[in-house]
Amino acid sequence: MRLKTFSAPTMTEAMALVKEHMGSDAIIVSTQDIPGTGVRLTAALDRDPDLDFDIADQGPPGHQELFDHAQEALLRHNLPERLRLRLCDLMVRESGATTAQQLLASALDEIFDFSPLPEKNTPRALAFVGPPGCGKTLAVAKTAARAVMKKRKVAVLTTDYKRAGGVAQLEAFTRILNINLSLVKTPEEFKAQFARMRDADMVLVDTASCNPYVDADIKALGDFMTAVPSEPVLVNPAGIDADECADIASAFADCGVSRMVISRLDVASRLGGALYGADSGNLSLCNVSMTAQVADGLTAISPVALAKLLIPSHRAENAKPSFSEVVK
Numbered sequence: 001m002r003l004k005t006f007s008a009p010t011m012t013e014a015m016a017l018v019k020e021h022m023g024s025d026a027i028i029v030s031t032q033d034i035p036g037t038g039v040r041l042t043a044a045l046d047r048d049p050d051l052d053f054d055i056a057d058q059g060p061p062g063h064q065e066l067f068d069h070a071q072e073a074l075l076r077h078n079l080p081e082r083l084r085l086r087l088c089d090l091m092v093r094e095s096g097a098t099t100a101q102q103l104l105a106s107a108l109d110e111i112f113d114f115s116p117l118p119e120k121n122t123p124r125a126l127a128f129v130g131p132p133g134c135g136k137t138l139a140v141a142k143t144a145a146r147a148v149m150k151k152r153k154v155a156v157l158t159t160d161y162k163r164a165g166g167v168a169q170l171e172a173f174t175r176i177l178n179i180n181l182s183l184v185k186t187p188e189e190f191k192a193q194f195a196r197m198r199d200a201d202m203v204l205v206d207t208a209s210c211n212p213y214v215d216a217d218i219k220a221l222g223d224f225m226t227a228v229p230s231e232p233v234l235v236n237p238a239g240i241d242a243d244e245c246a247d248i249a250s251a252f253a254d255c256g257v258s259r260m261v262i263s264r265l266d267v268a269s270r271l272g273g274a275l276y277g278a279d280s281g282n283l284s285l286c287n288v289s290m291t292a293q294v295a296d297g298l299t300a301i302s303p304v305a306l307a308k309l310l311i312p313s314h315r316a317e318n319a320k321p322s323f324s325e326v327v328k
Contacts, residue, residue, distance in 0.1 A: 004045075005089070009038040018043045030086045042089050067091055069100035070107075073311045078272035080242045083279055086111060101307040109303035112275075115259055115284035116300035117143065117233065119150060120201075125157070125194060125230040127205035129221060129255070131212060131248060134235045135263035135289060137166070139298060140206040141173035142289065146297040147202050148177050155200035157182045157193055159224060160208040170206050173294060187227035194228040205230070212251035222255050234260045234283065239268025242276040249281030259286040261298060266291050271310060 004022060008014035011031070018026050018041060026043040034040055070091055074084045090107035097103035117126065126143065128136040140156065147154045156174050160166035161183055174181040184190045190205075197203050207224065210217045225232050234257045236245055249260065260283040262274045278285055285306065287298035299305070 005040060005042045007034070007038060007040045011039050011041075014039050014041045017041075029082060029089065042086065044085055063095065063097075066097060066100045066103045070104040070311065073100070073104065074272075077270045077275075077310055078242065080272065080276050083111075083272075083276055101304070101311050104310060105303040105307035108306050112278065112303070112306075113284040114302050114306075115286050117259070117261075117286050117298065118202075119146065121152070122202055123229060125203040125205050125228055127207055127225060127230050127232045128235050128261070129207045129210060129232045129252060129257065130235040132209040134209075134237050135261075136160075136209075136235045137170050137173075137206050138292070138294070139233075139235050139261055139263065139289060140170065140204050141177075141294045142297045143202075144174065144177055144179060144204055145294050147204075148179070152201040153199065154179050155182070155197040155203045156180070156206070157184055157190070157203065158206040159184055159190070160206055161185055162208060166206075166208075187223045190224055191227045207232075210252075212248050218251060218255060225256055231259070232257045233286065234281075235263050236260055236274055236277055237264040237268065238262050238271050238274045239264060240273050242273040245273040245277030246280035249277035249283055253281040253283060257281070257283060259284045261287050261289065262301070263289040265289060265309070271306075 006014050006017040006021070008017055015028075018028070022043055022045050026045045029042045029044045031042075032040045067088075071084075071088055074087060079087070087104070087107045090110050091103050094103055094106045097106060128139045128143075130136050137160070144154050144156055154177075156170070156179050158167055158170050158181060160170070167181070167183060171181050182193050184193050194203060207221065210221045212218065221232070232252070232255055234249065234252045236248060249257075260274075260278050260281070262271070262285070265271075265288050277283070285301050288301050288305075288309070289298055290296070
């Protein structure tokens with residue numbers, strides 16, 4: 001497969017360049033608005049069914065080997081083809097990397113936005129949202145534990161009063177951290193409780209599970225989020241279908257979500273679905289949950305840390321990086 005990037009003042013002109021230089025069989029891999037300049041298109045043209053990139057003449061010695069290593073990692077993580085091709089196109093043009101992780105990190109930095117959750121005081125409530133079983137309660141507990149260890153005053157609320165054991169699970173965590181847990185059942189109660197917590201450095205909210213395919217659930221979540229100054233943060237697990245992740249991310253983006261936590265990395269080894277979800281929903285990657293231990297907290301993610309997650313240790317082809325390897 002041959003990739004080529006075209007820039008033009010308008011989309012129509014860029015498409016004309018694609019057709020002129022690559023023919024009508026070319027497919028558009030990515031589009032990007034360039035402020036003050038126009039648009040940039042990346043188009044692809046099949047050469048063979050194996051999507052073989054030949055970059056031997058485009059980079060320094062050894063670049064092909066680094067590229068092949070990084071591309072194998074993307075295939076192993078089941079990244080959908082369009083996202084994988086965009087990353088490959090960027091890696092083809094990167095010439096300064098000395099390791100496969102560096103090569104991939106530079107491409108990830110071009111495509112994804114990285115915005116870790118705040119560790120200091122925040123005037124808005126951080127509300128963790130997501131579908132059933134995604135790990136919201138553990139994410140709240142980990143964020144609270146991290147804040148307490150940094151001597152922050154933390155308040156925790158939960159709207160998850162219908163799920164059997166939902167309040168009890170979070171209460172067990174907050175009791176250990178010596179934090180009071182408040183239950184709210186309506187947006188009005190949420191507003192009243194939030195007003196009482198003005199002296200808290202950080203207000204964390206464990207929301208009820210929301211089915212992204214049920215309009216009533218999405219509306220109910222939106223009503224809670226608009227009741228007080230808040231930021232909904234999506235918790236999306238690794239290891240699930242890419243299209244499913246994309247649908248989930250897009251649905252929650254409509255509720256004002258702009259950041260995503262990737263959870264369950266202690267039990268899942270493939271990140272393709274989660275990354276496709278973040279890309280489809282235009283969500284920033286903020287933190288990952290790599291262990292069930294509350295004290296280890298949520299790990300802030302960066303292009304380098306994400307590349308370490310995607311490319312395994314040299315110990316074994318399928319080895320998962322440890323918590324300490326990613327955070328160092």
